[in-house]
Amino acid sequence: MTDIAALPEPHPATPRPTRSYLGAGSDLRSWLLTTDHKRIAILYALTLTLFFFIGGAAATLIRIELITPAGDLVSADSYNKLFTLHGVIMVWFFLVPAIPTTFGNFILPMAVGASDVAFPRLNLLSWYLTVAGGLLALVSLLVGGVDTGWTFYTPYSTLYSNSYVTLAAAGVFVAGFGTIATGVNMIVTVHVLRARGMRWMRLPLFVWSIYATSIIMVLATPALAVALLMIVVDRLFGLSLFDPDQGGDPIIFQHVFWFYSHPAVYIMILPGMGVVTEIITCFARRRVFGYEAMVFAILGIAIFSFFVWGHHMFVSGQSAWASLVFSILSFVVAVPSAIKVFNWSATLYGGHITFEASMLYALGFLGLFTLGGLTGLFLASIPIDVHVHDTYFVVAHFHYIMVGAMVTAFFGGLHFWWPKVTGRHYSEPWARLAAILMFVGFNFTFFPQFILGYLGMPRRYHSYPPEFQIWHVLSSAGAVILALAYLVPLVYLTLSLRYGRRAGDNPWHASGLEWATTSPPPRDNFVIPPTVDTDPYAYHAAHEEPSERDESGGDHQSSRKDEMP
Amino acid sequence: MNSILSLAQASENARSFDTLLLVLVLFSLAIVTLVGTLVLVFSIRYRKGSKVTRHRVPRLLSHQIEWGWTSATVFVALFFFWGAASIMVRQLDPPPDAMEIHVEAKQWMWKARHPNGTREINALHVPMGQPVKLYLDSQDVIHSFFVPAFRLKQDVVPGRTATTWFTATEPGTYHLFCAEFCGTSHSQMTGEIVVMEPEDFSAWLANRPEGDTLVAEGRKLFTTAGCSGCHAEGSDVHAPDLNGVAGRRVALADGRVVTADDAYLRDSILLPARDVVAGYAPIMPDFGGILETGEVTALVAYLRSLGTQEGETP
Ligand SMILES: [Cu+2]
Numbered sequence: 001m002t003d004i005a006a007l008p009e010p011h012p013a014t015p016r017p018t019r020s021y022l023g024a025g026s027d028l029r030s031w032l033l034t035t036d037h038k039r040i041a042i043l044y045a046l047t048l049t050l051f052f053f054i055g056g057a058a059a060t061l062i063r064i065e066l067i068t069p070a071g072d073l074v075s076a077d078s079y080n081k082l083f084t085l086h087g088v089i090m091v092w093f094f095l096v097p098a099i100p101t102t103f104g105n106f107i108l109p110m111a112v113g114a115s116d117v118a119f120p121r122l123n124l125l126s127w128y129l130t131v132a133g134g135l136l137a138l139v140s141l142l143v144g145g146v147d148t149g150w151t152f153y154t155p156y157s158t159l160y161s162n163s164y165v166t167l168a169a170a171g172v173f174v175a176g177f178g179t180i181a182t183g184v185n186m187i188v189t190v191h192v193l194r195a196r197g198m199r200w201m202r203l204p205l206f207v208w209s210i211y212a213t214s215i216i217m218v219l220a221t222p223a224l225a226v227a228l229l230m231i232v233v234d235r236l237f238g239l240s241l242f243d244p245d246q247g248g249d250p251i252i253f254q255h256v257f258w259f260y261s262h263p264a265v266y267i268m269i270l271p272g273m274g275v276v277t278e279i280i281t282c283f284a285r286r287r288v289f290g291y292e293a294m295v296f297a298i299l300g301i302a303i304f305s306f307f308v309w310g311h312h313m314f315v316s317g318q319s320a321w322a323s324l325v326f327s328i329l330s331f332v333v334a335v336p337s338a339i340k341v342f343n344w345s346a347t348l349y350g351g352h353i354t355f356e357a358s359m360l361y362a363l364g365f366l367g368l369f370t371l372g373g374l375t376g377l378f379l380a381s382i383p384i385d386v387h388v389h390d391t392y393f394v395v396a397h398f399h400y401i402m403v404g405a406m407v408t409a410f411f412g413g414l415h416f417w418w419p420k421v422t423g424r425h426y427s428e429p430w431a432r433l434a435a436i437l438m439f440v441g442f443n444f445t446f447f448p449q450f451i452l453g454y455l456g457m458p459r460r461y462h463s464y465p466p467e468f469q470i471w472h473v474l475s476s477a478g479a480v481i482l483a484l485a486y487l488v489p490l491v492y493l494t495l496s497l498r499y500g501r502r503a504g505d506n507p508w509h510a511s512g513l514e515w516a517t518t519s520p521p522p523r524d525n526f527v528i529p530p531t532v533d534t535d536p537y538a539y540h541a542a543h544e545e546p547s548e549r550d551e552s553g554g555d556h557q558s559s560r561k562d563e564m565p
Numbered sequence: 566m567n568s569i570l571s572l573a574q575a576s577e578n579a580r581s582f583d584t585l586l587l588v589l590v591l592f593s594l595a596i597v598t599l600v601g602t603l604v605l606v607f608s609i610r611y612r613k614g615s616k617v618t619r620h621r622v623p624r625l626l627s628h629q630i631e632w633g634w635t636s637a638t639v640f641v642a643l644f645f646f647w648g649a650a651s652i653m654v655r656q657l658d659p660p661p662d663a664m665e666i667h668v669e670a671k672q673w674m675w676k677a678r679h680p681n682g683t684r685e686i687n688a689l690h691v692p693m694g695q696p697v698k699l700y701l702d703s704q705d706v707i708h709s710f711f712v713p714a715f716r717l718k719q720d721v722v723p724g725r726t727a728t729t730w731f732t733a734t735e736p737g738t739y740h741l742f743c744a745e746f747c748g749t750s751h752s753q754m755t756g757e758i759v760v761m762e763p764e765d766f767s768a769w770l771a772n773r774p775e776g777d778t779l780v781a782e783g784r785k786l787f788t789t790a791g792c793s794g795c796h797a798e799g800s801d802v803h804a805p806d807l808n809g810v811a812g813r814r815v816a817l818a819d820g821r822v823v824t825a826d827d828a829y830l831r832d833s834i835l836l837p838a839r840d841v842v843a844g845y846a847p848i849m850p851d852f853g854g855i856l857e858t859g860e861v862t863a864l865v866a867y868l869r870s871l872g873t874q875e876g877e878t879p
């Protein structure tokens with residue numbers, strides 16, 4: 001019934017607000033006590049960037065160590081601490097919060113037409129919790145480190161490890177509350193603060209994806225808290241929950257941990273899917289193919305993600321029948337992901353495609369996500385998983401999803417919304433170069449790891465038999481390119497703040513509500529609260545072919561004729 | 566042996582594994598090609614400024630397309646599940662004539678004991694063509710017994726005896742790795758699996774000093790640890806007769822009926838209060854702090870041998 005395809009009417013007489021959100025002060029106080037979702041997003045972005053480069057530095061050391069088969073650069077214990085540091089920081093202090101707290105915070109309220117999130121002060125508290133958790137984790141790493149791996153498997157973590165497990169677990173525990181608070185905030189914002197006319201089926205898929213992610217955050221993170229708490233009390237008070245000699249069971253921990261950590265995989269990837277949908281539609285000038293299917297795929301993934309945790313335990317000795325059930329569910333959860341891939345590809349059909357940097361990132365995402373997803377099918381097959389479990393095959397698989405897909409989507413979003421956030425353009429050629437470097441460097445780094453895994457190279461090995469060396473050398477060489485590719489944007493984005501061209505309000509002629517306000521947006525986002533009377537991605541009328549982007553000026557395409565159904 | 570691109574295929578499972586893997590690889594290649602071609606063709610054909618006419622997709626058709634590929638993927642997913650699951654189910658139980666080897670994992674070494682008591686450290690010699698069933702115990706943390714050439718992996722969790730099995734098909738020396746992170750020297754917890762022709766294996770075994778078999782060690786412990794004081798036939802204490810206990814259905818005091826498998830026997834020794842047999846007083850002492858993991862394994866093996874003497878297991 002909503003076949004109308006008019007774009008949001010630009011308000012012709014909109015008075016230009018004099019002050020953007022950045023004008024609210026520039027002293028430390030105005031930032032640290034802000035309740036503006038946009039400023040909080042910036043606080044998050046700076047914090048996460050710091051963590052990303054700390055985690056990245058650890059990865060660099062790991063890759064250098066692995067160039068030779070002997071463990072010669074660092075000691076075995078240091079190596080174990082390095083990969084733990086890398087995992088803990090990257091998972092909980094970069095990947096999980098990455099998109100929801102930055103673009104989720106900055107863009108989502110605008111995308112639904114709100115002036116802020118539902119609970120602005122809670123939003124600030126989330127950031128403080130994340131920082132506090134991050135500091136605890138960092139301190140534990142500085143005073144001596146943790147050597148359990150990010151998975152904290154018992155009874156090693158409870159009875160045998162002599163490292164700062166308690167402190168690190170406490171850090172992740174605290175940060176978890178930040179995540180839950182962000183989730184609550186996003187859910188309530190989407191429920192109650194949508195602009196007039198913004199019906200559920202008019203929500204951009206980015207909003208849907210953050211919404212689904214938030215539900216997982218709220219429901220799954222408590223399980224993580226329980227798992228970590230059990231470790232902490234076990235270490236501090238000797239509860240022996242996981243000590244078989246006292247009647248404890250080491251496997252219980254794995255169940256609770258993966259009950260959180262598998263859904264957490266989708267906490268990390270769903271927002272990326274949302275971002276990429278915004279980008280592909282915008283640069284193909286096309287409505288997304290199969291909007292409803294995309295919504296149901298997002299919700300389906302969110303629900304099913306809770307029922308597949310046992311695929312991490314095929315060789316742990318769980319019953320064969322449990323394994324079979326987890327295996328079939330893991331195959332089924334691949335279906336919605338596949339649907340999304342096909343829909344993105346089909347969205348390109350009949351478009352007027354341009355290849356700005358963010359589009360290059362989005363297409364890169366598509367390729368890497370496809371590979372990551374397909375190798376997920378390998379792991380859902382029990383006989384294959386028995387062989388490649390805990391090898392580099394698994395390492396490669398989840399890096400394809402979390403770094404290949406998710407971090408690429410993050411960079412895509414960063415480039416897409418940068419003009420909105422800062423009001424400036426970055427250097428497009430450099431940005432394209434970085435996007436291509438990242439794609440090449442990534443595959444170069446991680447593809448050899450699939451082969452390593454098949455050949456039987458176990459993960460978390462400080463030294464290894466010499467026949468694996470060639471693949472490790474290739475992987476480390478790729479990592480150099482990848483590291484470079486991550487540093488380049490740091491330079492040109494920073495430079496753009498000072499030297500970048502002014503971007504205007506809607507440089508990409510995108511359709512989302514966030515583009516209907518000024519860049520950078522004013523404190524309350526919109527001078528006049530927007531109303532919505534179109535479907536999302538109304539780049540062309542639903543019953544018409546897509547048309548080219550109108551570069552002649554004005555924020556929106558003209559010459560749309562409406563038709564009542 | 567291994568080269569840089571291929572992995573030795575040295576067990577029966579390895580063959581079915583490699584077939585399944587090949588099918589998945591080909592399927593993945595097909596999908597990557599499909600998606601890649603779609604993206605590439607659309608990107609070029611519908612790039613901005615190209616003069617081709619753009620046709621819109623009618624609503625009905627787009628629904629049909631959506632349903633089409635959804636059901637296709639569901640079908641493919643179920644098909645692969647069926648293929649993988651049937652291979653797994655086939656390999657679930659070892660053949661009855663499997664030779665039993667006990668392996669104990671501890672930070673950071675593997676200790677193996679053959680049926681005749683011969684022991685090895687960080688090495689395991691097995692005859693070709695003979696099914697081998699492994700009983701795996703850990704003294705400390707979780708380890709994982711991983712032989713890439715056999716496509717075999719089994720976590721070794723403290724407090725429970727894991728079992729797995731294989732039939733080697735190619736003579737040679739293969740890697741044994743610990744695949745579950747277990748502390749400082751995790752990457753040193755490796756060993757060799759040596760597959761030999763049956764004659765060579767017998768010769769090798771004959772040249773090794775025989776140790777106590779696990780069962781013999783268990784029989785001794787049964788007396789020295791004091792079990793026989795209650796459980797022996799002439800004892801005054803009212804305690805169950807352990808002849809043929811393995812595999813028996815046991816009625817417990819709380820009403821449950823359980824099968825006396827390895828885990829049950831183990832728990833009976835370490836945590837007797839958990840499963841008290843119906844009709845008996847809970848007087849059996851808790852041997853948790855007294856016996857070592859290896860001793861418990863030996864006792865369980867001994868109790869199991871009592872079961873097989875009776876020809877009890879159905
Ligand atoms: Cu999972």
Ligand SMILES: [Cu+2]
Nearest residue numbers: 743745747751
């Ligand atoms: Cu290990």
